[in-house]
Amino acid sequence: MKExxxxxxxxxxxxxxxxxxxxxxxxxxxxLDDMLERGRCTLDYQIKTLMMVDxxxxxxxxRAYILEECIASSANRILLTHGxxxxxxxxxxxxxxxxxxxxxxxxxxxxxxxxxxxxDGFFNxxxxxxxxxVLPPGIYISMNGKYFDYDKVEKNYETGYFVSK
Amino acid sequence: MKExxxxxxxxxxxxxxxxxxxxxxxxxxxxLDDMLERGRCTLDYQIKTLMMVDxxxxxxxxRAYILEECIASSANRILLTHGxxxxxxxxxxxxxxxxxxxxxxxxxxxxxxxxxxxxDGFFNxxxxxxxxxVLPPGIYISMNGKYFDYDKVEKNYETGYFVSK
Amino acid sequence: MKExxxxxxxxxxxxxxxxxxxxxxxxxxxxLDDMLERGRCTLDYQIKTLMMVDxxxxxxxxRAYILEECIASSANRILLTHGxxxxxxxxxxxxxxxxxxxxxxxxxxxxxxxxxxxxDGFFNxxxxxxxxxVLPPGIYISMNGKYFDYDKVEKNYETGYFVSK
Amino acid sequence: MKExxxxxxxxxxxxxxxxxxxxxxxxxxxxLDDMLERGRCTLDYQIKTLMMVDxxxxxxxxRAYILEECIASSANRILLTHGxxxxxxxxxxxxxxxxxxxxxxxxxxxxxxxxxxxxDGFFNxxxxxxxxxVLPPGIYISMNGKYFDYDKVEKNYETGYFVSK
Numbered sequence: 001m002k003e004x005x006x007x008x009x010x011x012x013x014x015x016x017x018x019x020x021x022x023x024x025x026x027x028x029x030x031x032l033d034d035m036l037e038r039g040r041c042t043l044d045y046q047i048k049t050l051m052m053v054d055x056x057x058x059x060x061x062x063r064a065y066i067l068e069e070c071i072a073s074s075a076n077r078i079l080l081t082h083g084x085x086x087x088x089x090x091x092x093x094x095x096x097x098x099x100x101x102x103x104x105x106x107x108x109x110x111x112x113x114x115x116x117x118x119x120d121g122f123f124n125x126x127x128x129x130x131x132x133x134v135l136p137p138g139i140y141i142s143m144n145g146k147y148f149d150y151d152k153v154e155k156n157y158e159t160g161y162f163v164s165k
Numbered sequence: 166m167k168e169x170x171x172x173x174x175x176x177x178x179x180x181x182x183x184x185x186x187x188x189x190x191x192x193x194x195x196x197l198d199d200m201l202e203r204g205r206c207t208l209d210y211q212i213k214t215l216m217m218v219d220x221x222x223x224x225x226x227x228r229a230y231i232l233e234e235c236i237a238s239s240a241n242r243i244l245l246t247h248g249x250x251x252x253x254x255x256x257x258x259x260x261x262x263x264x265x266x267x268x269x270x271x272x273x274x275x276x277x278x279x280x281x282x283x284x285d286g287f288f289n290x291x292x293x294x295x296x297x298x299v300l301p302p303g304i305y306i307s308m309n310g311k312y313f314d315y316d317k318v319e320k321n322y323e324t325g326y327f328v329s330k
Numbered sequence: 331m332k333e334x335x336x337x338x339x340x341x342x343x344x345x346x347x348x349x350x351x352x353x354x355x356x357x358x359x360x361x362l363d364d365m366l367e368r369g370r371c372t373l374d375y376q377i378k379t380l381m382m383v384d385x386x387x388x389x390x391x392x393r394a395y396i397l398e399e400c401i402a403s404s405a406n407r408i409l410l411t412h413g414x415x416x417x418x419x420x421x422x423x424x425x426x427x428x429x430x431x432x433x434x435x436x437x438x439x440x441x442x443x444x445x446x447x448x449x450d451g452f453f454n455x456x457x458x459x460x461x462x463x464v465l466p467p468g469i470y471i472s473m474n475g476k477y478f479d480y481d482k483v484e485k486n487y488e489t490g491y492f493v494s495k
Numbered sequence: 496m497k498e499x500x501x502x503x504x505x506x507x508x509x510x511x512x513x514x515x516x517x518x519x520x521x522x523x524x525x526x527l528d529d530m531l532e533r534g535r536c537t538l539d540y541q542i543k544t545l546m547m548v549d550x551x552x553x554x555x556x557x558r559a560y561i562l563e564e565c566i567a568s569s570a571n572r573i574l575l576t577h578g579x580x581x582x583x584x585x586x587x588x589x590x591x592x593x594x595x596x597x598x599x600x601x602x603x604x605x606x607x608x609x610x611x612x613x614x615d616g617f618f619n620x621x622x623x624x625x626x627x628x629v630l631p632p633g634i635y636i637s638m639n640g641k642y643f644d645y646d647k648v649e650k651n652y653e654t655g656y657f658v659s660k
Contacts, residue, residue: 013353018448020440021490023343025353039288040275041310042326110205110350116446117281117612118348123204126291129310134299145206145294160351161207178518183613185605186655188508188520275515281611282447283513325516369618370605371640372656440535446612453534456621459640464629475536475624491537 005045005132006075007032010066011052012083014109014121027052031113032081035125043129046075055083055090055108063093070099077103079132084108084143084155084162091139091150099139105132106150107142110160170210170297171240172197175231176217177248179274179286192217196278197246200290208294211240220248220255220273228258235264242268244297249273249308249320249327256304256315264304270297271315272307275325335375335462336405337362340396341382342413344439344451357382361443362411365455373459376405385413385420385438393423400429407433409462414438414473414485414492421469421480429469435462436480437472440490500540500627501570502527505561506547507578509604509616522547526608527576530620538624541570550578550585550603558588565594572598574627579603579638579650579657586634586645594634600627601645602637605655 009015009030016025030049050069051062070078082090087106094104107128109121128142139150143162154165174180174195181190195214215234216227235243247255252271259269272293274286293307304315308327319330339345339360346355360379380399381392400408412420417436424434437458439451458472469480473492484495504510504525511520525544545564546557565573577585582601589599602623604616623637634645638657649660 013350018441018445020343021488023355035288036310038283038285039310040285040308040326041288042328043310111348114448115348115444116448118203118444118446120203120205122287123200123206123291126288126293126310127204127295128291130292130295130307130312131299133312134296142295143205145201145204145208145291147295147298158351161205163207178515183606183610185508186653190518276513279610279613280513281613283609283611323516365618366640368613368615369622369640370615370638370656371618372658373640448533450533450535452617453530453536453621456618456623456640457625458621460622460625460637460642461629463642464626472625473535475531475534475538475621477625477628491535493537 003077004075005043005129006073006078007045007047008066008069008078008080009047009049009052010055010058010062010080010082012055012081012108013112014081015052016112017114025112032125035113035122039122039126041129053083055086058083058086058090060093063090066090067094067097067099070094070102070104076101076137077132078105079128080104080106082106082108084110084160087141088150088153088155091141095139095150101137103132103135103137103140105135105140105142105147168242169240170208170294171238171243172210172212173231173234173243173245174212174214174217175220175223175227175245175247177220177246177273178277179246180217181277182279190277197290200278200287204287204291206294218248220251223248223251223255225258228255229262231255232259232262232264235259235267235269241266241302242297243270244293245269245271247271247273249275249325252306253315253318253320256306260304260315266302268297268300268302268305270300270305270307270312333407334405335373335459336403336408337375337377338396338399338408338410339377339379339382340385340388340392340410340412342385342411342438343442344411345382346442347444355442362455365443365452369452369456371459383413385416388413388416388420390423393420394427396420397424397427397429400424400432400434406431406467407462408435409458410434410436412436412438414440414490417471418480418484421471425469425480431467433462433465433467433470435465435470435472435477498572499570500538500624501568501573502540502542503561503564503573503575504542504544504547505550505553505557505575505577507550507576507603508607509576510547511607512609520607527620530608530617534617534621536624548578550581553578553581553585555588558585559592561585562589562592562594565589565597565599571596571632572627573600574623575599575601577601577603579605579655582636583645583648583650586636590634590645596632598627598630598632598635600630600635600637600642
């Protein structure tokens with residue numbers, strides 16, 4: 001794989017932190033750089049933080065910005081971190097607004113990476129980077145070790161798993 | 166991906182533990198089941214521990230057994246955990262002894278999964294499961310977020326990174 | 331130290347977990363047994379979970395129950411886990427309702443133990459068990475590596491530190 | 496507690512790291528500062544690294560240096576991190592060479608702090624800081640949540656626990 005990868009960060013549980021003063025979750029900085037170093041990743045990539053939002057609060061204006069950045073990127077292979085609640089919605093938005101010819105794989109986490117030993121985030125990052133390198137152009141969701149075409153998947157909100165539909 | 170995955174465990178740093186009595190590293194049980202649960206993995210897979218050895222001590226008899234199990238498995242997609250020191254050697258052994266028609270991806274870790282926050286193992290498991298699902302038949306090494314054809318890679322023993330050759 | 335220690339659990343951030351379905355914190359089981367095993371603790375102690383509540387929601391009825399249990403315990407040395415927001419209030423309640431002749435040390439955590447590498451809980455448990463063994467009868471708060479007489483301390487709600495007053 | 500604490504570091508399992516190139520344990524920097532910050536410790540202390548050695552390799556010249564530093568410190572309350580294999584021997588050395596009038600508490604860990612979730616080090620640091628503040632002058636070992644007079648304890652090398660003798 002000689003192609004450069006573009007990593008776009010939008011927030012989500014993946015990057016949430018615990019505020020010990022308020023007892024609430026919030027966003028500070030992304031953990032992606034730390035995770036890639038810990039993963040000893042030697043891929044050629046560039047990272048850009050587009051926003052740091054809970055995906056339940058992501059607006060269509062936010063999605064328009066993500067779309068714009070995906071189109072503008074010189075890379076044809078894009079990994080997008082995103083809250084799990086609306087990642088499928090964002091995938092649809094990108095597809096319906098004409099994002100074509102690129103491999104875009106969206107992932108997230110059910111438990112914040114900052115919460116240590118119980119988080120699925122590091123595993124999801126590994127699998128998504130791999131899918132990003134080898135899948136043909138298209139828009140995909142990568143969760144639970146699997147990839148799904150964006151229009152054939154849904155989150156089961158009771159179990160937290162992503163399932164084919 | 167409807168195909169069943171076969172996961173074979175052979176030991177390596179990936180699964181090493183710290184013995185607090187002797188101060189040495191050793192093998193107890195594999196962490197693969199725990200890791201797959203933490204990764205919330207919903208793939209259809211079966212796991213078998215073939216051996217638990219430091220790959221510097223792996224013999225050709227061990228490799229013959231791995232080969233035999235790869236051939237015997239009903240699965241056409243196989244993930245193999247292995248010590249990083251001789252994973253390339255084992256890949257050559259498998260190729261040179263006629264393993265064909267299956268996607269075999271070998272991975273490991275530079276730091277034991279049991280050592281927590283610094284280990285690359287969980288990331289490597291994620292990326293290797295992904296490569297295993299999508300690469301065409303062949304024998305591959307998966308490390309550092311990348312995959313390599315088995316005969317075009319070597320471990321740099323000074324840095325611990327895997328590089329194309 | 332030959333005396334048996336009594337450990338009473340009341341909840342607080344110390345024992346909170348992350349619910350990945352709702353994204354909220356909640357209580358499941360206490361982590362105290364795991365922590366004592368990990369700390370390789372060989373003290374003679376008994377543990378009882380009195381309640382699992384956020385200390386902002388603790389009522390005077392709850393405090394009356396804690397008092398009752400402290401008095402009823404056969405142990406003269408008692409460690410109490412408690413949310414940090416009202417641990418000083420509970421200490422006052424115990425003192426003002428006649429708890430005397432026992433060493434009672436109250437501790438908590440600013441970050442849940444379940445959140446791994448960033449939590450202060452394991453450190454606080456260690457220091458509090460130690461204070462509990464050696465301090466004379468009285469009611470104390472143990473946080474930030476220090477102990478305080480219950481009536482000479484307050485939580486600084488802006489920094490999260492406990493300070494003498 | 497208004498008195499300043501002196502923390503002396505000598506190495507031991509407490510501060511060992513994993514070298515992923517050689518697969519051996521080694522010393523880099525102490526983790527004590529990180530641990531005190533994570534423990535949100537507000538005690539008045541000063542830290543000095545005297546050496547970073549495996550206690551099986553500690554010589555009497557090393558012990559003479561530790562003694563000298565304990566005497567020279569302006570603090571009357573001293574915490575010493577040390578490998579568990581010879582911490583009792585060092586305690587005897589300090590006592591037999593005239594260290595008097597100070598509270599010296601020696602602790603260590605069975606599992607390196609750097610190995611994350613399984614280490615007892617953070618707990619031991621908490622309990623030892625507490626003992627250090629409240630015990631009368633003397634030389635003590637602090638392990639397993641307990642403190643022992645230095646001449647009434649031994650390490651059970653089969654279980655790794657410290658027991659009264």
